[in-house]
Amino acid sequence: MPATIRDVARASGVHISTVSRTFSAPHLVNPETRVRVLACAEDLGYRPNRAARALITGRTHNIGLIVADIANPFFPPLIKAAEGQARHRDYHVFVADTNEDQAAEEELVHALAKQVDGVLLCSPRMSNSLIEQVSREVPVVVINRQVAGLPCVMMDVGQGARLAIEHLLGLGHRRIALLGGPRGSWTNREIRRAAGTAARTGGAELTVLGPNHPTETGGGAVADQVRRSGVTAVLAYNDLMAIGLIEGLDALGLRVPADISVVGVDDIALSRLTRPKLTTVATPTAAAGRTAVDMLLQLDSDAPRGARGRGATAGDRRTTAQVMLQTELVVRDSTGPVPPPGRDTGA
């Protein structure tokens, strides 16, 4: 039913190769012929079959994007930015959701490998060695994680965590809890490392609680634990957990920031809408999405893996860029001075 290149060729009285060239190399065909072909193509509603093209060029013009949880508001802006950038370059994005599951992650990247020109691994939970392994199968750019020898786009959450801790120290807090995120998260390790150092430097005590599921539920679940720990401030792995925690604390009769201060990470849109508005570390998610797409496409044009390109680019070790994006602390209403010592925090 859909018109093929052959139909257009027949209709315009030329060979199929001429039709092909009309689209892929217009300067090689007589202007007169070109307009005729284009007219016929338009008429028949012809659009090149990308699958067939992919077969011979080795380029699908698709890229895969694997995220841990599309329902986590952290990801959509990144996805959106990546899609926009990709579309700009005539690429399409295949989004897949792993439900925070390592096994699903691996399965998905394999399933995607053959139908995309490259994969963006966003906040992967799998092991470094597994990532390296899949990168031999399909070009990969890693987001939110550092893997040696692979192109990576990271956000400097370590720096952000340090700023957050310093902010809390400045408010007088000396007993601080860190709400850990999911196991396997690079971001989680970075935050923990930086927060630990900053707390030690400032003479504060840092209690690590976790790992936890990086959602409101996960945050709410540890509210009681936080109360019993007797801390006066909390740095959460992400905004969702911070918000869940605030809810949970509220249910326990603890007020934020009067009784306890809470800082999140990500600066999702939601963090401006809750009451109190959340103090958080803003991460440049959109920029990360755009950058990652650029790096992948760059990689791709450097190292053709098409049918024709074999053998040409054997031994060149391309320089694998690693980009670190800056973060910043956004102070809103969920942090305040440490409560007077006499006050009962319910502990």
Next chain:
Amino acid sequence: MPATIRDVARASGVHISTVSRTFSAPHLVNPETRVRVLACAEDLGYRPNRAARALITGRTHNIGLIVADIANPFFPPLIKAAEGQARHRDYHVFVADTNEDQAAEEELVHALAKQVDGVLLCSPRMSNSLIEQVSREVPVVVINRQVAGLPCVMMDVGQGARLAIEHLLGLGHRRIALLGGPRGSWTNREIRRAAGTAARTGGAELTVLGPNHPTETGGGAVADQVRRSGVTAVLAYNDLMAIGLIEGLDALGLRVPADISVVGVDDIALSRLTRPKLTTVATPTAAAGRTAVDMLLQLDSDAPRGARGRGATAGDRRTTAQVMLQTELVVRDSTGPVPPPGRDTGA
């Protein structure tokens, strides 16, 4: 570099067709041969090239999902459900975001048409005739809209809006505003129609404000207009707008629900997290995603469009199912009794 069917055939000493059958019709090949082939395939890390398969079968095993705005929390649960259901059937989902733009919508469906077996059009903004047109190019299931002759999955927001208005009437409200959504939205028309009828029946006055951008910003922007209109309750096109409106009213010194009641639509996760918690119409988004995928795949197996299937299924008008999913009103804290008449609402 990646192993092809030919490599496996060579390694296991059989013809490529036997390898092919080992995967697509195992019962046709000798068990002994089968294990040998499977071993070789495993060994070489062979995975069938889906593009090549698509070329001959006419099935890509991909489906497209076009949404208006992936950053709107309404969509992710739907996407997630659709993806899960699709993966279950060995399909992958191509998500694309139109940024609420009709032109982008049309362009995207065309670009996707050839590399997917069907498209899920979620809350499309384009005209019915355009939808019908693209449906001739690629199988389509429409979500959140009714188009005659096309399979549709709808949520009964009309019913939900009626319940919402009745809830407000029950609280004594007689002057109610409706915050309209984007132009071209079927949901918007449904809500408006049903709310209008319910208000008239209950002897209330319904003021329609809009159209508006369906985001917090869009909701916040009309806060002043709402105040000046002198209504005591508002039904918003979606939760995001409702939340934005509450923010905006708050900035104007109006309290929800003491001064004014607000109801949303969608029951996004966020609506449980804001203060006050939002009264809203819950829509079964996940069910809609699953149902739509099922309908598309069903459609697809009924009407093969593969290379081999031509001519066989010419004239059969398949029954195009239209499914209406129920909604329900979730009463939380953003609605309350109408304020005493003497009270100054700032108008």
Next chain:
DNA sequence: TTCTTCGCTGCAAACCTTTGCAGCTCTCCG
């Protein structure tokens, strides 16, 4: 022994497009 039947495997066409190469026609120059 001869004929069927059955189970398995190989053959080759087909899907749609891209692209290196060769051939054609024309123009222009010497």
Next chain:
DNA sequence: CGGAGAGCTGCAAAGGTTTGCAGCGAAGAA
């Protein structure tokens, strides 16, 4: 007038897979 070159077009192979058809050997029946 002959030859070179440029501009355009056609030819055919290639890419990886599926599938209808045919062929082959062995087992069973007559």
